Amino acid sequence: MQTKGRTELAVHLDRLAANVEKTRALLPAGTDIIAVLKADGYGLGAAGIWSTLHGCGIRKFAVAYWQEGAALRAAGLTDEIYLLADVWDDELPMVLEHRLIPAVFDAGTAARLNGLARAAGVVLPVQLKIDTGMRRIGLPWGEDALPEAKRIAAMKNLRITGAFTHFAKADSDPDETKEQLDRFLRTAQLIRAAGIELDMLHAANSAAVILRPGTALDAVRVGDMLFGLITVDDEPWDALGLEEIMSWSARVSFVKTVPAGSAIGYGGTYVTERETVVATIPVGYADGYSRRLSNRGRVVIRGREAPVIGRVCMDQFMADVTDIPDVCRGDEAVLLGEGMTIRRISEISGVSVDELACGITSRVPRVYVGN
Secondary structure, rough: OOOOOEEEEEHHHHHHHHHHHHOOOOOOOEEEEEEEEEHHEEEEHHHHHHHHHOOOOOOOEEEHHHHHHHHHOOOOOOOEEEEEOOHHHHHHHHHHHHHOOOEEHHHHHHHHHHHHHHHHOEEEEEEEEEEEEOOOOOOOOOOHHHHHHHHOOOOOOOOOOOOEEEOOHHHHHHHHHHHHHHHHHHHHHHHHHOOOOOOEEEEHHHHHHOOOOOOOEEEEEEEEEHHOOOOOOOOHHHHHOOOOOOOEEEEOEEEEOOOOOOOHHHHHHHEOOOEEEEEEEEEOOOOOOHHHHOOOEEEOOOOOOEEOOOOOOOOEEEEEEEOOOOOOOOOOEEEEEEEEEEHHHHHHHOOHHHHHOOOOOOOEEEEEEOO
């Protein structure tokens, strides 16, 4: 498709739907998919993709913060939305207002939620977060979880609907992942033995779904694999046939020829060794094109790769198109796509695929294709 305006990020909804089905094929019967749409759907624009996920049969979604849940409600999503991170006391009313399911892991915050729910005349569903080794947030695993879990369970306007944990090394350490899973299941067993119902247990992220199939439980929380963001080694990833669902392009804004010995860009970090045709691309690190791609990245113009030369600026960068005939203003420059996969860009820049995707800023319009 032809880029309109300065630049745009295309999100391929047909590929997203295909990735959902390939993910579902890996799961045991009865295991739900919780689609993770935090960070505005990993930079894809959560409001533009949730309906495709819903159309694929997904009825559970997760975000980090209440604001992300509120944005999904404003976009029309009425399904369950789970909060995976903390909520500040003064923001607790927003949980009820937007019908979100919070993670709880201390009785003090739970008591304040209980009071708000009682005043609203509702019973609020909540999920217990168990820390089994990530060391971020959560109740301690094992018997140490029981005192706090019992206090929360006794609150009449809260209903514990499940519990979850998060793996620290699902992509790299099967033994540590198994130990975390064992800790979580033992803790859930103790909580249930104390008379507290846990309808849904979930622990697996994308890497665990791909590499540690025994971790699926009642539901899995996945984002990366739905969006084609590689989180594991190439061989198991490639075997699944998951596709990157985003492509990013811009239009060449200026073409010039400079003599040998010309310094390019801030700091003159690249000096031409020959007469060089330079194309300026009107995208920079303020758009999310990483500065680490300075003198390292490549773009595709007229079907051929052109190296990035000089430092990536806030709003523009330059590419050497000497060996690509007839490049002119308005030509499409593919920053992501046509062989420039986000995996390849990650390898070139040393920036993780998630950070690259989330870093594409709101200055870049999102367009949704292939629905």
